[in-house]
Each structure stands twice: as C-alpha cells, then as structure tokens.
Amino acid sequence: MKKLFVLFILCPLFQMKGYCQDEEATKKDLHWLLDQIKSVTSTAEDLNFDEIKKKVIKNPDLYNLIWDHFINTDKVKDKVVFLRDLNFQFKTFQDADSSITGLGFGYDWNLNFTREHETASTRGGFAFGLKANGNVAFKKEINPYDFLSTDLNVGLYRFMGGVSGVHDSVFFNRRNALRQQLVDMTTTEEILKSDAYAEFVGSMKLSNQYMIDFKLTGSLESNQDFSKKQYAYGMQLNLGAKAWNDNNALALLNVFDYPFVVTRWLTKTDESFTPYGATIPTVQFSIDYVKPQQDNDRKVFAGNLDGYTRFHFETGFRTLVADIKGQTIFFNAGFRYYKEFKAPAAVKAVKLDKFSYFVASITSNSGLFVSYSNGKLPFDAKNDAVYELGFNYNF
Amino acid sequence: MAEWNSNNLACQCTWADLFALKQSRKPFKDSGDIKMQDLLFFNPVAGSGTLENEAKMLADELDVIFRKVDGAKFETGVTKAKAQADMVAVLKKATKTMADLAEVIDSNYLFWGEKK
Numbered sequence: 266m267k268k269l270f271v272l273f274i275l276c277p278l279f280q281m282k283g284y285c286q287d288e289e290a291t292k293k294d295l296h297w298l299l300d301q302i303k304s305v306t307s308t309a310e311d312l313n314f315d316e317i318k319k320k321v322i323k324n325p326d327l328y329n330l331i332w333d334h335f336i337n338t339d340k341v342k343d344k345v346v347f348l349r350d351l352n353f354q355f356k357t358f359q360d361a362d363s364s365i366t367g368l369g370f371g372y373d374w375n376l377n378f379t380r381e382h383e384t385a386s387t388r389g390g391f392a393f394g395l396k397a398n399g400n401v402a403f404k405k406e407i408n409p410y411d412f413l414s415t416d417l418n419v420g421l422y423r424f425m426g427g428v429s430g431v432h433d434s435v436f437f438n439r440r441n442a443l444r445q446q447l448v449d450m451t452t453t454e455e456i457l458k459s460d461a462y463a464e465f466v467g468s469m470k471l472s473n474q475y476m477i478d479f480k481l482t483g484s485l486e487s488n489q490d491f492s493k494k495q496y497a498y499g500m501q502l503n504l505g506a507k508a509w510n511d512n513n514a515l516a517l518l519n520v521f522d523y524p525f526v527v528t529r530w531l532t533k534t535d536e537s538f539t540p541y542g543a544t545i546p547t548v549q550f551s552i553d554y555v556k557p558q559q560d561n562d563r564k565v566f567a568g569n570l571d572g573y574t575r576f577h578f579e580t581g582f583r584t585l586v587a588d589i590k591g592q593t594i595f596f597n598a599g600f601r602y603y604k605e606f607k608a609p610a611a612v613k614a615v616k617l618d619k620f621s622y623f624v625a626s627i628t629s630n631s632g633l634f635v636s637y638s639n640g641k642l643p644f645d646a647k648n649d650a651v652y653e654l655g656f657n658y659n660f
Numbered sequence: 661m662a663e664w665n666s667n668n669l670a671c672q673c674t675w676a677d678l679f680a681l682k683q684s685r686k687p688f689k690d691s692g693d694i695k696m697q698d699l700l701f702f703n704p705v706a707g708s709g710t711l712e713n714e715a716k717m718l719a720d721e722l723d724v725i726f727r728k729v730d731g732a733k734f735e736t737g738v739t740k741a742k743a744q745a746d747m748v749a750v751l752k753k754a755t756k757t758m759a760d761l762a763e764v765i766d767s768n769y770l771f772w773g774e775k776k
Contacts, residue, residue, distance in 0.1 A: 375749075379741035388720060388740065424717075427724040437731030437772040441669075444676045448666050448688040456679070456687060466680050469729050476717050503709070505717050509681060543682050543700060547713035581706025581714075588685055593698065599706035624705045630698050636705070 325355035325368060356400065369402035389423035392480075413487050418501070420480030427474040427509065440468065453588070473515050473542075476505035482553070492559060497575075499553030508542020516542030525584045525596060532587040544584040551577045574606040586627065598625040601642065662759035664692025669774045670766030673732070674758060677725050683718070684758070696761070697754035704754070711752055719747040726765070731772030743768040 351374045357367070374397045381390030399413030446461040456462050480501045487494040508515035522540035529535040556572040579601040586594040601622045608618035626636035665671055666688060675688050683699040684691060696702050701714045723744055726732040734743060746764045750756045770776065 377741070377745055379739075379745075381739075381741055383740070388724070390741070424720045427721050428728050430728070432729065432731070434731070434772075440730060441773050444672050447676055447679075448672050451687055451689060453685050453687060465676065469680060469725065471680075474717060474721055476713070476720070478713075478716075503713050505713050507717055507721070509721060541682060541700075547710060547717065549707075549709040549713060551709075579707040579709050581703040581710040583700065583703040583706075585682075585685075585700060593685065595700075597703050597705045599703060599710065601707050626705050628704065 325357050328355035328368075367402055369400065371398075371400040373398040386429075387423060387425050389421070391421055392419070394418045394480075414484060416482055416484040418480040418482045420478065420501075422478040423476070425475040426472045428470055429472045430470045436468070440465070443468075471509035473513055474505075474507045474509060476503065476547070478503040482551070484553075493557075494559045495555050495557040497553040497555045499551055501549065501551040503547065503549050505547035506545050508545065511537070511539045511542050513542060515545070516540055519545045521546065521582050521598075522584050525586055528586050529588075532589055534585065534588045541584055544582065546580045546582045548580045549578070553577075568609060568611065573608065576602075576604045576606065578602045593630045595628050596625070597628060599623070603642075662692075662757065662763040664759040664762070668762070668766065669771035670769065671759070671762040673726060673730050673771055674722075674762040674765050677722055677730070678758070681718070681721065692757060692759040694758045695754060696751055696756050699751075701751070702754065712748075715748045715751040716744075718751060719744045722747060722765075726769055726771070732769040735768055735770050738768045 351372065353370060353372050355368060355370050357369075374395075376395040377392060378394075379390050379392045381388065383389075394417070396416045396418070397414065401413070443461050443465045447456055447459070447465060450456045450459065478501075482497070482499050482501055484497045485494070486497060506515065508519070510516070516539060519540045519542060522544055526535075526538055526540050530538050553575050554572055555575055557570045579599070581597070581599040583595055583597045586596050588594070599622075601620075603620040605612065605618045612618050620641055622638070622640040622642045624636060624638040626634055628634040663671075671692075672688070675684075675691050678684050678699065681700075683701060684694055686694060697704060701718050703710060703714065706714075723740060727734075734740070743765075746768055747761065750761045750764050
C-alpha cells in the first residue's frame with residue numbers, strides 16, 4: 266500500500282512532465298503538491314514519511330485535489346480522449362457498524378459514438394455507447410453493498426420539432442438587441458412584463474418537441490469482488506414530448522400540472538392559467554433477460570441460477586409550485602416499477618418478484634424540503650438515486 | 661470557476677433561452693451561480709434514466725434554438741453530437757452552475773456577432 270501511495274503521488278508528476286516541458290511550471294506544481302500535503306499534517310516539522318502515510322493515505326480530498334490538478338485538466342484530456350467522459354472520485358467508506366473506515370473510489374464513465382443526420386425538423390441517428398459505474402473500497406471488507414455495472418448499448422434515436430421558421434441576419438441582429446435589453450434588467454417582474462421579452466419569446470416560434478430513443482443493451486453487473494455476477498441482455502425504449510409553447514394543445518394535456526396552475530395563479534407567480542408543457546413527463550421502458558453467473562444467495566433461495574426476464578418502467582414529474590419572495594418551490598415525483606417474469610415460487614412467496622417505488626417531495630432553493638415515499642427498490646437499484654435528500658418528514 | 665459575463669454571448673444566450681423555456685426565473689445578474697438542480701428539468705427524486713431523458717431533450721432544444729433562432733454555428737471541428745453530449749454531461753450534474761453550462765456552450769458554439 267505504501268508503494269501504491271508513492272506511485273500515485275509520483276505518476277501524475279511524470280505525466281505532467283510529459284505534457285509540460287516548462288521546468289518552472291514543474292517546480293510550481295511540486296511546491297503546490299507539497300503545500301497540499303502539508304495542509305493535512307499539523308506542522309512542517311511533522312513532515313516525514315510516516316506522518317504523511319498516517320494523515321494523508323486515508324484522505325480522499327487530497328487525492329481528489331491531486332487528480333483535479335494534474336489529471337482532470339484540458340491539457341491532459343485533450344491527449345487522452347477517454348478521460349473527458351470519466352468522472353472519478355476518491356471516497357471514504359466505512360462498514361455497517363462504522364468500526365472500519367478506508368479509502369476507495371467511485372467512477373462513472375460514459376463513452377458515446379454517434380452518426381447522425383438532420384433535416385429541417387428532425388435530428389436523428391445511430392448511437393453506440395459504453396457506460397461503466399460503481400464504487401470500490403481498497404479494503405474488501407468495507408466494500409459498499411451496491412453493484413458495479415458495465416453496459417454496452419447500440420440504438421437509434423430521433424428528435425422532432427422544437428422550433429419552427431427560417432431566419433436571416435436581420436432577425437439574428439434583432440434577437441441580439443432584444444437579449445441585451447433583457448440581460449440588463451434586474452428583476453423577474455421587469456423581464457416578464459417587458460415588451461422586449463414578449464417579442465423575444467414570440468420570435469422563437471417554439472413548437473412541440475418529441476423524442477424516441479430505442480436501444481439494444483448488454484451489461485455485466487457484479488459486486489465489488491465479483492462473488493455475485495450476472496449478465497443482462499435486453500432492449501430499452503425512451504419516449505418524451507414537450508410543449509415548449511404553453512399555447513399549444515399538447516400543453517393542455519399535461520394533467521399532472523393542473524393543481525400547480527392553481528398554486529402559481531394564486532401566488533401571482535404566473536398571470537395566465539395554463540399548464541406548463543415543459544413538464545410533461547418522459548418515460549422509459551426496458552426488458553432484459555438476466556443470466557446469473559455467480560450468486561450463491563440466489564442459488565440457495567431460488568434453487569438454481571436459471572435466467573429470468575425482468576421488466577422495468579420509470580417516469581418522473583417536476584413542476585414549479587410557486588415563486589415567492591425569492592423562494593422557488595418545486596413539486597417533484599418519481600415512480601419506478603420492476604417485475605421478474607415467471608419467478609420461482611420461493612421468490613414470489615416473499616414478494617421479491619416485483620417492486621414499485623413512488624416518491625414525492627416539495628423542495629425549495631433554500632434547502633427546505635418535505636418528502637413522502639412508498640414502496641421499495643430492488644437491491645441492485647438502490648443507488649439509482651439522482652441525489653439524496655438530507656432530512657425529511659415521512660408521513 | 662466559470663466566468664459569468666453580460667458581454668459574453670454564450671452566457672447571454674444560455675440564460676435567455678433557459679429563461680424562455682421556463683427552466684429558471686432569475687434575472688441575468690443573479691443566474692451565474694444557479695445550480696442545475698435548481699432548474700425546472702432537474703428532478704431530484706426521479707431515476708437516472710428519467711434525468712438522462714430530460715437532459716437530452718433540453719440539450720436538443722437548446723441546440724436547435726442556438727442554431728436556428730440565435731444564428732449560432734458550431735465551432736471548427738465540433739459536431740452536434742459532441743455539443744449535445746457536452747451539454748448533457750453538465751446538465752446531469754446537480755451542482756454544476758449555469759456559468760459552467762455557458763462555458764461548455766461557449767466552447768462548442770460560435771454565436772451570431774461573436775468574434776472568433
């Protein structure tokens with residue numbers, strides 16, 4: 266571990282030297298590195314190797330600083346293309362009873378290649394993607410109970426609509442002039458009531474936008490030491506529709522937003538009584554054939570490691586409740602459903618063949634929120650949260 | 661830290677078009693630090709698939725507005741796929757700001773009236 270630590274500190278320095286031959290810049294970076302190490306030790310006199318090892322080796326913030334300073338820069342990313350799509354972060358992990366802590370890392374890597382074509386009103390193409398994400402602790406005994414996931418996908422997508430009209434230089438110059446007026450305005454009310462804003466929005470000729478995205482997917486899911494592993498092959502369909510102009514008929518179909526049309530009107534957030542077409546929910550359907558390779562728990566529980574088909578559906582809705590005295594209040598809701606087809610009797614008996622999870626919350630930009638949730642997620646989807654709520658009152 | 665400047669056309673267009681799409685209601689001077697999680701599309705309780713869909717639709721809409729309504733073109737060597745992927749990457753990060761989004765947009769688009 267000591268050697269790995271030293272290697273980790275030295276490697277970025279050698280890499281940095283590879284892309285920057287400036288000796289002064291190299292010295293500057295070395296001083297920066299020493300300053301960062303000193304900042305996590307108490308005094309300069311304590312700066313010996315054992316002290317560094319004790320205080321630094323478990324400090325994820327230091328590693329993240331080093332990573333950002335030496336690796337996560339445009340100079341390096343321009344030379345190593347795949348780094349552009351890699352989110353990598355050192356983290357501290359601890360076991361369930363908090364008796365052991367240790368260093369590890371989380372990663373999220375999305376690599377996409379697209380061949381696309383465009384017409385006057387559509388944008389579409391063929392896409393190939395590679396996605397990998399997970400969390401790994403350097404000490405096996407404190408590995409988190411979530412899955413590492415590596416996915417390949419290939420598919421077709423199409424976007425339709427969004428805006429209409431063809432414009433010229435006179436139009437673009439007028440847009441720039443209107444925008445400059447709006448940029449100089451100091452309050453929301455001033456902007457919304459101005460003739461400049463009415464002309465600015467009117468000139469956009471916003472229209473309905475539609476999305477259809479179909480993929481074939483293949484993935485490997487495992488825990489951190491690969492003692493549980495499964496392959497999944499399937500299909501995924503994503504659909505979306507947005508009425509960016511609230512006067513379009515599609516916006517009137519956004520039935521989820523009607524209660525909040527009332528709240529916005531009552532609080533004088535909006536003067537009009539129309540639902541937001543921008544908040545029409547998108548939906549995702551997927552169906553996979555899952556083939557467990559190694560899963561002693563499932564083998565004991567279900568009696569075998571036969572493959573099974575699973576279905577997944579998810580959607581979400583978020584809209585503006587009110588904008589009052591600088592407080593922007595949102596309503597958020599999410600629903601996810603998972604179903605295993607032809608599950609073994611033992612799995613059905615304990616109701617592990619299907620899961621549904623609904624959560625709704627009211628949040629504000631000041632951090633206050635209230636949430637309600639019902640149901641549960643399958644084990645391998647527990648970490649599939651966009652971001653975690655800090656505290657909440659459960660009703 | 662990304663710069664938020666009223667003389668920068670990418671900052672202007674990012675703010676104005678997000679305002680017109682109802683994603684934010686703050687005036688320009690207060691918008692540089694607005695986080696993605698405070699925009700209308702960013703649902704904190706939805707699954708990652710939903711966030712991806714919402715971000716992709718918003719990125720596509722911003723792209724067509726920039727090019728067809730604001731008169732922008734792609735910078736040399738930039739494709740629509742790259743510009744869109746870069747926007748989606750920022751949009752999906754809760755703590756990234758509107759200034760961060762504008763910075764990425766500035767690197768991929770040459771706006772009408774912008775000097776190279």
